[in-house]
Amino acid sequence: MELGFIGLGTMGAPMVLNLLKAGHRVRVWNRSSAPLEALITAGAEAVDTPALAAQAEVLISMLGDDTAIRSVFLDSGALEGLQAGSVHINMSTVSVALARELSALHESRGVDYVSAPVLGRVDVAAAGNLNILASGPAEALARVQPLFDVLGRKTWHFGEAADVACAAKLSANLMVASAIESLAEASTLAGGYGISRAAFIDMITSTLFPVPVYQGYGKQMADDTFEPAGFKLSLGLKDVRLVLEAGEAAQVPLPFASVLKDNLLDGMAHGQADQDWASLSRVSDRRAGVK
Structure with missing residues (x-):
């Protein structure tokens, strides 16, 4: 062809x-x-x-x-x-x-x-x-x-309809971003009690969440390695903004998406634009006074 x-x-x-x-x-x-x-x-x-x-x-x-x-x-x-x-x-x-x-x-x-x-x-x-x-x-x-x-x-x-596949993709990316955020916050919480991020992520991705999204992004968080980015944090922010626009157009409230947007903006403000969006873990750590 x-x-x-x-x-x-x-x-x-x-x-x-x-x-x-x-x-x-x-x-x-x-x-x-x-x-x-x-x-x-x-x-x-x-x-x-x-x-x-x-x-x-x-x-x-x-x-x-x-x-x-x-x-x-x-x-x-x-x-x-x-x-x-x-x-x-x-x-x-x-x-x-x-x-x-x-x-x-x-x-x-x-x-x-x-x-x-x-x-x-x-x-x-x-x-x-x-x-x-x-x-x-x-x-x-x-x-x-x-x-x-x-x-x-x-x-x-x-x-x-051309827009439907776009809505499906944005809905999926909302779930990926939410998974990254939940893993970032949970591993920071575990760290507050002396549990290493690597140990917590190994446990959680081997038991309750043995799935690629948690395992792949979890390894990046455990290693604290976000470059080269598989998907840049700046692109994650772009997609979450599109999610919010789609939600408003369909009159669907998306409170998680609003939190994600603010946390991604936090990462942008701290020079993480070109890092993988798994670096949301650094945002969570900063807020907890870890780094």
Whole structure:
């Protein structure tokens, strides 16, 4: 299949490699040139503008936030590059409002828009084991399923409305952030009674919570090692803000999300923006006077 791919960050680059290994032709564009050399060596074709990348049977985008997507698609011409009859798969985590807006803009150009945010970090992306949350026109979803089969272990379908998959992803990220916060606070409490964070996390992730979210982030907290980040704290703050916006639009109170936003802001204020969001444990420790 002839593909375009926009956004070659920590998630996008390994996804392109998997598509190339599966035999697809991939035209790539990125705002910075750093990731391009390795992808060109692997067989990708680099182009000079987003519009050129968009001139494909299927375009995939994996950008950081709403602002980046607006810049690339509405200001830099990617939307105009899409041809009638093509499909755009947006795998970024974006606001439900932007998903609705983009869906309408694509429809007006005769282009199918598919929302497909993912669950998984860079190692999962590299292994092709992402969980893909997808919504969009049924025919378009069927058309791109072979690509999802390359990129992920399972595709979870959430109907035809573009914003629904976004809502599912934001709901999932709310739970991940809440798990990180609860583990941070609980391990700080245990530390107040002389229990090492490592010992407490080993116990809790081997008994009540033997699940990847607690185990993976718990190891980072136990080791007090948050760089390089699998998911930056600044991106966590972005997602929690999107969660709160989605809650307000649907008239769903989200008190945990408000607490998370303030704690993530605390981390930002203390220079943790580029650390993994597991560094919420440092916020909890500071508040307890530990560090």
